[in-house]
Amino acid sequence: MTTTRRNILAAGLGGAMAALLPLQSVGAQTTGVQAAPARRTIPSSGDTIAAVGLGTWITFNVGDDPVLRDECMEVMAAFFAAGGQMIDSSPMYGSAQAVVGDGLTRLGRPEALFSADKVWISDGDAGPAQIEQSRQLWGVPAFDLVQVHNLLAWREHLATLGDMKADGRLRYLGITTSEGRRHDLFEDVMRRQPLDFVQLSYTIVDREAEERLLPMAMDRGIAVIVNRPFRQGALTRQLEGEPLPGWAAEIGATTWAQAILKFILSHPAVTTVIPATTRVDHVRENLAASTGPMPDAALRARMAADVAAL
Amino acid sequence: MSEWWTYRPEDFLLFSPRVYWRLFELHNAALWPGQFAAVALLAVLVWLAAARPAGHARLITAALALAWAFTGWAFVWSRTATINWAAEYLAPLFAIEALLLALVAVLGGLRGRRSGIATVAGWLLVALAAAQPLLAPVSGRGWAAAEIFAIAPDPTAIATLGLLLTLRGPMVWALVPIPLLWCALSALTLWTMGEPAAAALPLAACLVTLAALLAVAVQTRAGAPVPRS
Ligand SMILES: NC(=O)c1ccc[n+]([C@@H]2O[C@H](COP(=O)([O-])OP(=O)(O)OC[C@H]3O[C@@H](n4cnc5c(N)ncnc54)[C@H](OP(=O)(O)O)[C@@H]3O)[C@@H](O)[C@H]2O)c1
Numbered sequence: 001m002t003t004t005r006r007n008i009l010a011a012g013l014g015g016a017m018a019a020l021l022p023l024q025s026v027g028a029q030t031t032g033v034q035a036a037p038a039r040r041t042i043p044s045s046g047d048t049i050a051a052v053g054l055g056t057w058i059t060f061n062v063g064d065d066p067v068l069r070d071e072c073m074e075v076m077a078a079f080f081a082a083g084g085q086m087i088d089s090s091p092m093y094g095s096a097q098a099v100v101g102d103g104l105t106r107l108g109r110p111e112a113l114f115s116a117d118k119v120w121i122s123d124g125d126a127g128p129a130q131i132e133q134s135r136q137l138w139g140v141p142a143f144d145l146v147q148v149h150n151l152l153a154w155r156e157h158l159a160t161l162g163d164m165k166a167d168g169r170l171r172y173l174g175i176t177t178s179e180g181r182r183h184d185l186f187e188d189v190m191r192r193q194p195l196d197f198v199q200l201s202y203t204i205v206d207r208e209a210e211e212r213l214l215p216m217a218m219d220r221g222i223a224v225i226v227n228r229p230f231r232q233g234a235l236t237r238q239l240e241g242e243p244l245p246g247w248a249a250e251i252g253a254t255t256w257a258q259a260i261l262k263f264i265l266s267h268p269a270v271t272t273v274i275p276a277t278t279r280v281d282h283v284r285e286n287l288a289a290s291t292g293p294m295p296d297a298a299l300r301a302r303m304a305a306d307v308a309a310l
Numbered sequence: 311m312s313e314w315w316t317y318r319p320e321d322f323l324l325f326s327p328r329v330y331w332r333l334f335e336l337h338n339a340a341l342w343p344g345q346f347a348a349v350a351l352l353a354v355l356v357w358l359a360a361a362r363p364a365g366h367a368r369l370i371t372a373a374l375a376l377a378w379a380f381t382g383w384a385f386v387w388s389r390t391a392t393i394n395w396a397a398e399y400l401a402p403l404f405a406i407e408a409l410l411l412a413l414v415a416v417l418g419g420l421r422g423r424r425s426g427i428a429t430v431a432g433w434l435l436v437a438l439a440a441a442q443p444l445l446a447p448v449s450g451r452g453w454a455a456a457e458i459f460a461i462a463p464d465p466t467a468i469a470t471l472g473l474l475l476t477l478r479g480p481m482v483w484a485l486v487p488i489p490l491l492w493c494a495l496s497a498l499t500l501w502t503m504g505e506p507a508a509a510a511l512p513l514a515a516c517l518v519t520l521a522a523l524l525a526v527a528v529q530t531r532a533g534a535p536v537p538r539s
Contacts, residue, residue, distance in 0.1 A: 058323070058325060058326055059326070061324050061326075062329050062332075062393070063329065063333070065329065065332050065333075065336060068328075068332065093324065094325065094393045094394060094395060179316070180316075181316055278326075
């Protein structure tokens with residue numbers, strides 16, 4: 001996942017998968033060769049991972065619909081072809097896990113995959129069975145990362161995940177929250193528990209995490225996954241009609257989505273951001289946002305002020 | 311769930327409108343040409359409710375029982391469950407309603423209502439349910455996504471409410487809560503999905519039914535003669 005050999009494999013696989021894509025998406029690929037996404041270090045292991053991942057909430061919950069499953073598979077193919085690694089899902093997301101598993105099978109189980117799933121059940125004793133069911137749906141031998149979804153039964157589940165990690169059945173463990181919920185408890189768990197990853201919401205207009213959680217992650221050497229970068233699409237829709245400010249060119253952002261992602265990725269605590277999408281062009285655009293120049297502290301302040309003023 | 315007040319209805323919506331409407335397309339394709347039988351069944355029920363031959367209430371409730379059982383199993387349990395884990399809690403409601411309707415069909419106790427507000431409201435709802443398939447093509451989703459009585463849950467629930475309002479008897483009160491609840495949930499889901507036009511139909515069904523039942527209750531309480539057959 002993190003070695004050069006794997007990166008090379010991922011790039012090779014991407015090319016192979018691109019060849020498998022239907023004409024419609026191959027047409028969209030003719031925009032030129034995309035630079036590999038930036039890589040970030042996971043503090044607890046020293047391994048690196050592509051800075052842009054892929055979320056699956058709503059977008060991948062398509063049930064048995066063969067047409068929509070094909071579309072999800074195309075998004076995944078474009079994601080791996082552009083050097084993406086982390087796919088994030090949860091048993092809460094309806095059929096998303098099964099759809100990811102189906103896509104992975106059809107894409108020949110891309111080696112670059114970093115599988116990030118969650119445990120989401122109030123009965124701590126039921127955690128292992130749920131994780132096993134999720135693993136089967138994904139069709140992976142073991143997850144790279146399992147997170148306690150929204151801190152539900154976090155004590156019990158973290159104990160389970162700790163055991164799995166000790167036995168070599170799991171590489172990383174973590175916790176998640178979103179939209180600023182339960183930050184006090186989240187901070188407390190970060191302080192007291194040995195975590196590899198935390199997942200939280202952080203956008204150019206939702207910056208509460210900057211106050212305590214992101215500094216704490218840096219202090220404690222915890223990798224940060226940022227969810228809901230576009231406020232589930234509300235932010236990109238809101239900014240759609242607005243012209244891009246002059247600073248966008250300075251950081252190589254060609255769209256608002258890229259500017260938002262660059263803002264998030266330029267925070268030093270952030271490891272990976274996981275936008276969700278149903279579109280091949282968007283997945284490429286999102287991965288490309290991690291390349292090129294990033295805003296410095298002064299420009300970040302200007303960006304946030306400009307967006308707040310819109 | 312902690313901090314429940316920070317959650318909005320959209321936080322519970324697991325699927326996109328496109329995926330939701332595609333369910334009806336896939337379901338219609340799987341059942342084709344069963345739609346003709348479903349439309350014919352609704353026409354027969356309308357005739358039974360209008361002409362009121364002997365045993366019409368039993369026949370209506372028996373047919374509605376079948377419609378609830380089939381819709382609950384084939385659509386809610388087998389299809390919706392693929393995108394919504396909550397379907398596993400909703401499908402049993404369809405089974406309960408089917409059982410209640412079957413029970414009333416067997417035991418009897420319902421009769422036709424000749425006139426009055428409830429009857430007018432009932433026919434209005436039956437007309438809405440019969441017209442619901444038109445909503446898909448009118449909204450640009452095409453005929454393939456049409457919601458049809460006894461195949462899709464909303465027109466089944468709306469037609470049930472309508473037909474029950476054309477009947478009278480104490481068991482009506484036991485039969486309306488589940489269709490009402492379904493219509494309310496459906497309206498909330500569609501509204502949250504950003505489909506206010508589609509939400510209007512089940513919402514109207516809820517409001518019309520409640521208003522009609524209230525009128526019946528007030529009339530009964532005031533001792534006013536409730537129109538009877
Ligand atoms: N508590 C938790 O653990 C938690 C909570 C929330 C989310 N998450 C995770 O975080 C992931 C991301 O969050 P999210 O899905 O809620 O929302 P999001 O990523 O903020 O937004 C997704 C929406 O953004 C749009 N989008 C994506 N790329 C775009 C682009 N380049 N330009 C314009 N629009 C774009 C997508 O529309 P298109 O389909 O049109 O591209 C989609 O509707 C989730 O999928 C999930 O895996 C976890």
